[in-house]
Amino acid sequence: GASTSSYQIEGAVKEGGRKPSIWDTFSHTPGRIADGTNGDIACDHYNRYPGDVELMAKGGFQAYRFSIAWPRVIPDGTGQVNAAGLDFYDRLVDKLLERGILPMACLYHWDLPQALQDRGGWHNRDIAGWFADYARAAVGRLGDRVKPWAMLNEPSVHAIFGHGFGNHAPGLTGWPSYVMAQHHQNLAQGTGLTAVRALRGDLKLGTVFSLQPIYPASQDPADVAAAQRFDACWNTINLDPLFKGSYPAPFENVFAQLVKPGDMEAIRVPVDFLGMNYYGPSWIKHDPAAFLAQAGYGAVPEGTPRTLLGWPISAQGLVEVLTRLRDQYGNPPVFITENGACYEDPAPANGVVQDPERVEYIRAHLVACGEAIRQGCALNGYFAWSLLDNFEWAEGERRRFGLINVDFATQQRTPKASYLYLSQIMRAHAAARP
Numbered sequence: 459g460a461s462t463s464s465y466q467i468e469g470a471v472k473e474g475g476r477k478p479s480i481w482d483t484f485s486h487t488p489g490r491i492a493d494g495t496n497g498d499i500a501c502d503h504y505n506r507y508p509g510d511v512e513l514m515a516k517g518g519f520q521a522y523r524f525s526i527a528w529p530r531v532i533p534d535g536t537g538q539v540n541a542a543g544l545d546f547y548d549r550l551v552d553k554l555l556e557r558g559i560l561p562m563a564c565l566y567h568w569d570l571p572q573a574l575q576d577r578g579g580w581h582n583r584d585i586a587g588w589f590a591d592y593a594r595a596a597v598g599r600l601g602d603r604v605k606p607w608a609m610l611n612e613p614s615v616h617a618i619f620g621h622g623f624g625n626h627a628p629g630l631t632g633w634p635s636y637v638m639a640q641h642h643q644n645l646a647q648g649t650g651l652t653a654v655r656a657l658r659g660d661l662k663l664g665t666v667f668s669l670q671p672i673y674p675a676s677q678d679p680a681d682v683a684a685a686q687r688f689d690a691c692w693n694t695i696n697l698d699p700l701f702k703g704s705y706p707a708p709f710e711n712v713f714a715q716l717v718k719p720g721d722m723e724a725i726r727v728p729v730d731f732l733g734m735n736y737y738g739p740s741w742i743k744h745d746p747a748a749f750l751a752q753a754g755y756g757a758v759p760e761g762t763p764r765t766l767l768g769w770p771i772s773a774q775g776l777v778e779v780l781t782r783l784r785d786q787y788g789n790p791p792v793f794i795t796e797n798g799a800c801y802e803d804p805a806p807a808n809g810v811v812q813d814p815e816r817v818e819y820i821r822a823h824l825v826a827c828g829e830a831i832r833q834g835c836a837l838n839g840y841f842a843w844s845l846l847d848n849f850e851w852a853e854g855e856r857r858r859f860g861l862i863n864v865d866f867a868t869q870q871r872t873p874k875a876s877y878l879y880l881s882q883i884m885r886a887h888a889a890a891r892p
């Protein structure tokens with residue numbers, strides 16, 4: 459299938475009773491988005507979802523991961539549930555099911571209601587309760603038809619970029635800010651899972667982490683140690699609390715100040731699946747100036763292929779992460795919930811956009827998925843990021859990951875070669891199934 463997120467595609471930011479999220483505030487702050495765009499309209503998916511579902515159906519897509527916008531469902535963050543906001547997802551889900559596409563909903567993909575940010579956002583531990591209430595509202599309405607639910611999208615990325623570097627919403631910076639945002643997300647993920655589990659017995663519950671291999675930029679012991687700290691901040695700060703009930707060794711003391719009795723038990727709850735977003739590995743060096751545990755990005759080895767954003771490409775890295783989950787985390791059932799690449803695409807010609815590099819990226823990573831399965835990893839499915847070109851956060855509309863090209867001026871959709879490629883694979887797999 460394919461994956462999207464609410465703020466990146468929906469637009470219609472004032473329709474159906476939605477109120478602003480931290481991304482509305484951030485994208486309207488001059489200088490925050492590389493090309494000055496925002497998500498006010500984005501792909502106008504809120505209004506164009508029937509056509510978008512049709513494109514999935516035509517391509518033989520079997521599943522679709524989307525996210526629900528908290529500011530549509532509970533516009534003030536807490537309190538009154540907005541039925542009109544849920545109506546949109548109701549229509550979307552019915553359309554998907556009508557076309558035989560399995561919906562997977564993610565409850566939080568970074569668009570926190572601004573009203574909650576005004577009350578401290580992820581720095582306020584009350585958010586664990588606020589999130590559980592929101593989760594109950596969404597699942598209460600859609601849980602009869604949507605069975606797989608993911609709690610959070612990439613909590614470590616949201617903590618690092620949104621609350622540490624400050625280049626994502628809400629634009630906060632520094633180590634203490636990052637640490638609070640990380641712990642309270644972990645906690646909310648736990649309270650959310652427990653709240654929703656109590657609601658219905660027929661759901662498949664999980665959460666989504668961004669995972670990647672972290673390599674030292676050199677064999678210098680300082681770089682090796684920095685890479686271990688970065689690995690803790692990126693990967694195990696999410697994995698260890700969920701699967702082991704503890705924070706990774708380098709930061710146990712740091713988090714001890716925030717952890718209240720019962721927190722780790724609240725976080726360590728069984729999940730039916732883990733969503734894993736995979737893009738590529740990072741090389742890390744010791745950097746005393748880096749806010750993140752003095753671990754900063756180092757030089758990528760010469761000759762490493764990269765995407766337009768400079769992200770290193772390694773399909774083998776996908777196998778490494780999956781085998782790590784197999785060996786160190788009890789081999790949980792995994793879905794690749796995002797995988798994809800940003801390239802400079804040519805203009806549509808004869809009804810298609812030729813994106814051979816994206817096709818090759820996806821092909822290589824699907825081969826890696828097969829390899830991981832042969833090595834005994836419990837990999838259950840694959841969602842490409844993303845269905846549509848969309849609002850790529852701080853990069854704005856200028857950076858494209860879609861399987862389908864979007865002309866943001868006309869909202870015209872044009873399939874890319876990668877959409878056609880994936881479609882062929884999905885149809886072949888469907889036909890081969892007994």
Ligand code: FCB
Pocket residue numbers: 463466611612615668735796843850851859
């Ligand atoms: C991931 C995000 C997703 C998208 C891709 C490119 O970190 O989850 O929204 O922006 O990166």
